[in-house]
Amino acid sequence: NAGVTQTPKFQVLKTGQSMTLQCAQDMNHNSMYWYRQDPGMGLRLIYYSASEGTTDKGEVPNGYNVSRLNKREFSLRLESAAPSQTSVYFCASGDRGQFGYTFGSGTRLTVV
Amino acid sequence: RKEVEQDPGPFNVPEGATVAFNCTYSNSASQSFFWYRQDCRKEPKLLMSVYSSGNEDGRFTAQLNRASQYISLLIRDSKLSDSATYLCVVEYGNKLVFGAGTILRVKS
Numbered sequence: 001n002a003g004v005t006q007t008p009k010f011q012v013l014k015t016g017q018s019m020t021l022q023c024a025q026d027m028n029h030n031s032m033y034w035y036r037q038d039p040g041m042g043l044r045l046i047y048y049s050a051s052e053g054t055t056d057k058g059e060v061p062n063g064y065n066v067s068r069l070n071k072r073e074f075s076l077r078l079e080s081a082a083p084s085q086t087s088v089y090f091c092a093s094g095d096r097g098q099f100g101y102t103f104g105s106g107t108r109l110t111v112v
Numbered sequence: 113r114k115e116v117e118q119d120p121g122p123f124n125v126p127e128g129a130t131v132a133f134n135c136t137y138s139n140s141a142s143q144s145f146f147w148y149r150q151d152c153r154k155e156p157k158l159l160m161s162v163y164s165s166g167n168e169d170g171r172f173t174a175q176l177n178r179a180s181q182y183i184s185l186l187i188r189d190s191k192l193s194d195s196a197t198y199l200c201v202v203e204y205g206n207k208l209v210f211g212a213g214t215i216l217r218v219k220s
Contacts, residue, residue, distance in 0.1 A: 031206055040120075042199070042212035043156070050206040058207065090155055092208070100146050100158035101208055 002026050006091050006104035013081040013111045021076040021107050023091030029102075030095050032074035034058075034066065036087040037106075043090065049074055081111045113138055115209045118200050122215035129190045133214045135183040135200030144203040145176055147185050149196045150213065156199055159185075190218045 004025045013019055025032065030051045035043040035058075045058030049068040063085060065077045074093075078085060088108050094101030118135045125131050137145075145162035160167065162174040162183055173186040183200055195218045200211040 033208065035210075040212065043210040045207060045209070048207060056206075088153075094208075096203065096206065097144060100148075100161060103155035103157070105155050106153075 004091055004093055004102050004104035006089075006107050008107060009105065010108050011110070013078075013109065015082060015111060017081050018077065018079050019081065020078075021089055021091070021109075022073070023075065023104055024073045025091075025093040025102070026072065027093060027102065028071070029093040030071070031093065031101075032068065033092040033094075033101070034064075034074070034076045035090045035092065036060065036085075037090060038087050046076065046089075081109075083111045085109065086111045114211075115139060116200055116202050116211040118198075118211035118214050120212060120214060122217050124217045124219060125190055127190060127192060127218055127220055129218075130186065130188050131190055131216065132187075133185045133198055133200075133216075135185075135211055137181050137183070137200075137202045137209075139202070139204050139209075140178075140181060142181075142202045142204045145183050146201040146203070146208075147172075147174055147183075148199040148201055148210075150199055151196050156210075159198070187216075190216075192218050192220060194218050 033048040034046040047066040091104040092101045147159040148156040149159045150156045171188045175184045197213040
């Protein structure tokens, strides 16, 4: 059972380049999320999708776009990468309630 | 004010000690509550959900006080393997909001 799969695991970009982070879950969850984690700041929500066909901004959406391709897949796109976007990005999926959410193993992105 | 606040620590404790972490949240409409554990450079993993009646899972006990908007985690008989960052997490609407985490270091 794969759970939540993120690709790539590592990426180095030059300022101004674009890229898409991929996320897929096989748990039939309705909701999917993208977080970034910076040292000393905890996880901050970038965008989320409560169900297939819907997306909403989180706490730090500027510089990012998302696509909920289908129930399984939720991608995060950086159109013009900036050094401030250097971070670890986590995708998660889950449904409301007491069962919590499952995270992918993360993408470590460096923008130089 | 942060939506979810935790003491960042670190808490340095010897093996076998009992340690308690506290967390407060600001949104009274919060619906579900969790403790997650995160090891260095790894993804957060669900440790336990937190219920108003309190709940226990082995050496771990979680408590929720909705009136005070306060959540706690108690770890008894600490093991070296308990060393990690413990994240307090609150759900409202369709979002999970994370505290910045409390670092625990258990030493032999």
